[in-house]
Amino acid sequence: MASERVTLTVADPDGEREVALSSPDRVVWPDLGITKAELAEYVQIAAVPFLSANGNRPVSLERFRDGVGASGAPGAEGFFSKNPPKGTPDFVDAVTVTYNSGRQHPQIVLNRPSAIVWAVQMNTIVFHPWASLATDSDNPVELRIDLDPQPGTGFAEAVPAAHALREVLREAGLEAFAKTSGNRGLHVFAPIEPTHEFLDVRHAVIAAGRELERRMPEKVTTNWWKEERGERLFVDFNQANRDRTMAGAYSPRALPGATVSTPVHWEELDDVDPRAFTVRSIPQRLDEVGDPWADMQASPGRIDTLLEWWERDKADGLGELPFPPEFPKMPGEPPRVQPSKKVAANWDADGNPVED
16 A cells, blocks of 8 residues: 655745655654654744854765654664765756765755755765765865763763864864764864865864863863763764764754754853753744854955964874774874783884784
8 A cells, every 4th residue: 555645745945846645654663653744834933043153064864764662762764865866856966076985976955945845855864974075075064073981971061162162263273163963972164275185174173172181180171982982072073084973953863752962052051951952842942042053154364373282292202083984094092902902012113903
């Protein structure tokens, strides 16, 4: 038996489009009874700020055929779509990007409300945009720092760290913007001129993270290995790499509470409860508060000062940090082995394993 199917009329800047939505009554978030149709309605309401933050960028779609698991149930199983699937409509754009392996491939770009609704039709829940624009995918337009709570820490610990990070970035000539991750952490972004490629921006993030760590050594760490972090917030510098993404602004999360990664004003951050920002509450918030990131790209800064800090730290013996395991071995990278399992004699000075 064919699934129920409805046709939505979506208002795009260049006119109305009809977008098919199958199984509109299928429940995506069982704890709250939020259906696929309600999610499609949400993305239309939030389309303007969503596209301001995530449009005109390569984006990965995190799709969940069976929706989100209920509280206490096993986590939902999702998968990522990067390339436009067969049958992608012409109102969904694409751009050819270069991945870390050197391979090139088209990646989805969302530039209009109808394209976001199409993504919902494809069972997308979480949207993961690149830090660069489709028009220049090699050079990021924002510096992104993920403050990731470790066991024993949570959102409450991330808030003072975010305020301190804002001051660090201001000293480097950058203006920071904050959003909830939609889970336990905080994301701090700073708009930058697209003058440096991803590796340079990663080094700028490491420099900022190290400076924050100096100021809050008991609260913050840049240690890549979990066994070295303790109960401290981890500055996840590897989220600054090419093709490494985090949930975009106004993107729902695949969690039982239907939470949304939500931009916030700095002055409201101390009182924020990230669990209150949901697919159902964000429309009212947009009406009452507006979009705290509306002017984020108005005055981008430069990462020159942070790169000077990177070179200073490198001269002081603080060099490259580990890359994610799927990355090729990078110049100057330390050994990709847990410190507790490292045997010094098995590694050379460049972090390569010594052949027997």
